[in-house]
Amino acid sequence: MELILNTVRKIDYDQTKEFTFGDIESLEEHLAIAFLSPKNIKALNIKKNTHIKISNKAGSIIVKGIEDENIPEGTVLLPVSIWANQITQVEETEIYYKNIKVNVEVTDKPITKYNDIISKIKGD
């Protein structure tokens, strides 16, 4: 399903807080997540704790899909995080953190691990 990705700062899903006070486990629990509208949740047949793969030409991530009635239909919302930034984009001289076309599908694979993202960035 094609949706529009927006990244936002959310006080309960704060990357800086997790880096400062948490550990990798809490980082993954609070930030490897995506919020979707009830209609999109239903259309994708997402149940509690279902994982979704979000991909575009920049890359892909697997995170937990969560229903949020405040999200408009057609939008997938990710907290600002290292997960979100695997699919945010750079074009010409600009960084695009918002209104990015992505494909969203249900998957039975585990969420993208923090250490795997770090290894990928490092080029291992």
Add this chain to the structure above:
Amino acid sequence: MKRYTCSGCSLLCDDIIIRSDGLFIDEVIGVCLKGKERFDQVTSKNRITSPMMRKDSVLKKISWEEAIKAVVKMINDSSNPLLYGFSNSSCGAQSKGIELARTIDGFIDSNASICQGKVLGIANDFGINLTTITEIINKTDLIILWGANPAETIPRLLNKTLFSRGKFRMTGREIKTLVIIDPVKTASFNVMGVRDIALQIEPGKDIELIQALKEECCKADSIPSEGVAGIDQEDLKRILLHIMGTENGVIILGQGILKSDKENLLIQEILEFIQIINSRQEKGRMSLIMMGGHYNMAGFDHVALSLTGQIGGLQFKGHNVINGNNSIVTKIYNDDFDYSIIVGTDPIAHFPYTLSSKLAKKPIILVDNQMTATAELADLIIPTAITGIECEGLAFRLDQVPIHLEKVINPPSNLPSDEKLLEQIINKLNERGT
């Protein structure tokens, strides 16, 4: 008990009460959740209190002498340095950062250049009407949050601006109208009253809305009956009525605008819209505030302007600033650097993979006080004191007002401030005649 200013976010609340003996903080009264986290950083388990260097892929503690020596060696072994961050540092540290960039002929930029700094850049051509928190408290009757969710990002902003009673208005919240324009029904929508206007715009259609509002200002009844960008005609007329009738209104721009696509055009349209309103308003005026997050995001451009006459990214050559037309994005994207010095920020986590992977391929010197994704990849980490708690400094509030931050307690392990550390590096480089 003494009153201090909080450096938890760019609002720099100056009404925080702290009980401390100068060694430990016993009690902090009046901070929001973000402020509490800032004070809790002092003793957080992921605090870095000793310099560390990567040896055989593992970070190992080193002495301060070794750390400074390693920085100087890395600088001397390279020729195209990139300095980035500084929005979580005092103006003194920003000034030293620019001095270091000048000394080593590097490129320096702050987080502001991918956030609120863009507005000031565009304002060079179009002009800008800014206002202050004090003026909003005392005079404002209309607050428009556009792509801004202060309830979750600058938690006390609405307490201070929307729910306050001003000197020049005998009434408070009851005469203040709040308008929120956002595609998502954010936590800030929860403070809305019956007279307020919630506009849930379709994602990415802000530019259509602003152009329609501009058009309507110039030519009555130009709004199509089906509405614009998912907002119906009646709501658009209501908001225009408020905008044209306000005695003192403010548009608070959040990340939804500052980090959206088509941003330069969108910001330009908003600046022009404000000018149109003010040219037609007989009794009032409309102003702007940019809602940056880091406590001194507004500071870097003030410091850069005073030292070099320019804002944004500064490229030095022959120890003078040159017109390079570069930004932090183009420098990294084009691999136009051979190492980086990152101060108080986490670009490995905050930049898209395209940029973070390029940054990670070159040596990184990180100046920070907490473990981050950038720390995971840095070659050298030098910790510093937390400004506004463990050292003093000057910062610019989000409304561009300078505020002094005081020291409350001593830092652990006698950590230097960012400013002192950068000064030490510059002195070492000058000693060696670099």
